[in-house]
Amino acid sequence: MKVKIKWTYKSLKSTETNFLSDEMQAGQAILLVEDIERTGRAKQLTFVDSQDQPWTLKELKAYMKGIQTEPHNIKVYFDGGYDVKTRSSGLGCVIYYDQNGKSFRLRKNALVNELNSNNEAEYAALHLALKELELLDVHHLPVSIIGDSQVVINQLTGEWPCLEEELSRWADRVEDKLSQAGIKPEYKVISRKNNKEADRLASQALKNVEITSSMEIN
Incomplete structure (x- = not known):
């Protein structure tokens, strides 16, 4: 906080x-x-x-x-990619957090086939990250949410209107997850270059390489 x-x-x-x-x-x-x-x-x-x-x-x-005994000082990086030819989407998220005086990194990706655009994939990647926070039992804390999608972050902060019906539904899902957990999001847009970890996970998902890992970091 x-x-x-x-x-x-x-x-x-x-x-x-x-x-x-x-x-x-x-x-x-x-x-x-x-x-x-x-x-x-x-x-x-x-x-x-x-x-x-x-x-x-x-x-x-x-x-x-x-x-101290719960996850805190949480940073979430997310990224989504969409393959027009296969109509598949790769989702990636990286979560950094502290707990019991130690620091951890969680990585997760997923391959999904029901989406229709890159922007939907970006929203779905953030939603995937929020489900991981739910598994960590993160609640009633501020969380830094970081990504390279100006569309997703600017729509969620209200800077840009959300006119597409599908994206509006995804925005509602994200906001519902945040509200249910009492999470206070602090959004930040970064360049794709600075979002390499999440981008790599999304790309690996599109290649059908599944990754779920959690490790202590220095």
Whole structure:
């Protein structure tokens, strides 16, 4: 989870002013607040999350302690490919997450035949990733969702209209999955070059190479 730090600073001559920090990971924010408190010149220290909800230091520490045994700091990369000749779609997703003080990478792909376009394949790849998050029991957490499909991400953020009926149905499926799990998506568009892992998985699926793996990473 990312938060901002909000506090009031009081000088030796009792002059006061308010500060709001940049957004940062909650663990880093806790360390900074503990350091700020040592000065004895800060008061009304609070944290504000991405939904503008306030947290006290005690509440945020309790939250961070509680999620250590569950997957957190989650990043999802997705990609879909469509073969016009075979009318087959390759779906790929890579999920990075932390749990119990360790970092992990999960990779998953799938070959499907009921789709009709590359954009549908992109949506289906994201939906595949959300099903993997469901298996990991990820819920009520922010999740970074990253892909090279401007269509999918801009439609899900509301930047672009979703006029095609099939894509609209896929968008509803994705949003339903997110809502059911209480996941707060943080969408980011990247270049295809920076989405190589998910792209490779989608390509391998089109070649009928099935991959499901999970490993600890440094």
